């Protein structure tokens with residue numbers, strides 16, 4: 543399959559590198575990462591430990607492929623949608639954190655798939671990505687139901703060795719992943735700890751509260767996600783990725799804007815729409831936004 547991966551951050555580099563083992567992949571990113579990959583290939587450290595050779599470019603306009611995998615930060619989705627609109631793709635799949643990305647992409651493309659990924663990845667230096675934990679990709683039609691394109695893309699991911707499930711209940715899966723990110727990301731970023739730290743007191747209580755509020759909000763919007771399921775999903779991911787730095791912690795450590803608006807901020811907004819209380823998500827979003835403002839990142 544011909545695949546374009548748009549976004550060569552930690553997850554995009556890892557997914558692009560793994561897909562390149564079985565497919566014709568073009569990774570679209572920024573310099574100097576792109577130049578390093580073009581010169582010497584991409585080194586995947588950790589779990590997979592290999593060097594792969596794939597096309598890498600900083601020019602995403604006018605490309606064509608069977609499938610485009612979007613891994614850019616949620617606040618860059620509108621730009622990504624415009625770039626993709628200049629090319630031709632059989633399907634566009636969002637493998638991003640946060641909610642609302644598929645709707646933005648669907649404004650420019652007919653066939654959009656939703657996806658979640660729980661692989662641990664850290665881009666160490668130009669041309670090098672570390673897989674810090676094997677996770678899972680789940681993909682399917684954003685509104686739920688079966689999709690033959692999702693089956694095709696899922697098979698392509700699996701044939702490249704990525705643990706992949708094609709799901710018919712994506713709205714529920716997206717809200718469950720939102721609960722995971724709402725619980726883990728801001729707490730690990732603020733406390734500068736690894737994901738496993740959220741399994742212990744005193745973080746444990748905070749993280750459960752954020753996941754519980756997310757599930758309550760999902761139910762208020764007609765999505766069948768119990769508090770127990772949301773908490774269990776959060777704890778399972780924290781356990782599997784115990785030694786990882788969350789993406790938000792990486793953003794904060796590197797002085798970059800975070801995805802807080804699409805994660806805890808999204809929960810607060812949807813909770814407000816449905817008159818549900820979300821005090822923990824509000825507090826976490828407020829503290830991260832204050833940090834961003836102090837750094838002139840927003």
Ligand code: KPL
Nearest residue numbers: 660726783786787788789
């Ligand atoms: O999605 C993640 C992230 O870091 O953004 C998790 C699942 C928490 C893995 O670190």
